Amino acid sequence: MTPTASAARDWLQDLVRGLVPEPDGVTVQAADVNGSVELTIHAPPHLRGRIIGRSGKTISLVRGLAFVFAQTAHISRIVVNVYEPERSPSSHVTAASAVR
Numbered sequence: 001m002t003p004t005a006s007a008a009r010d011w012l013q014d015l016v017r018g019l020v021p022e023p024d025g026v027t028v029q030a031a032d033v034n035g036s037v038e039l040t041i042h043a044p045p046h047l048r049g050r051i052i053g054r055s056g057k058t059i060s061l062v063r064g065l066a067f068v069f070a071q072t073a074h075i076s077r078i079v080v081n082v083y084e085p086e087r088s089p090s091s092h093v094t095a096a097s098a099v100r
Contacts, residue, residue: 004073005030005037011069012039012080015062020047036077039066045086052082 001009009030017023026043043051052059063080070078 001030002032004075005032007073008037008066008069008075008078009039012041012062012066015065016041016043016051019058020050022047026051033079036079037070037075038079038081040081040083042083048082048084 009028013026013028016028017026020026020043025047026041029040029042031038031040041051050058051062053061059080059082066078066080069075
């Protein structure tokens with residue numbers, strides 16, 4: 001993992017942990033994929049609802065902030081996912097990307 005991906009992971013993890021009552025239950029994995037950074041949020045079901053929000057409003061705002069982070073960190077593309085193991089892989093909550 002590149003230092004940029006690691007910094008993005010740490011930033012997102014701090015942000016998301018601030019949204020939930022049990023911050024230790026949230027982890028973020030980062031991967032470099034073809035020049036972009038892919039971040040996956042892992043949380044138990046009772047915390048995922050707080051992260052996603054009603055009608056996905058909270059996660060949309062998180063993705064918007066990730067876009068701004070990507071621009072300031074000179075990341076060409078950033079993707080934020082919320083991992084939901086109960087759903088099929090094709091129906092994971094997936095995300096916006098930031099492109100400079």
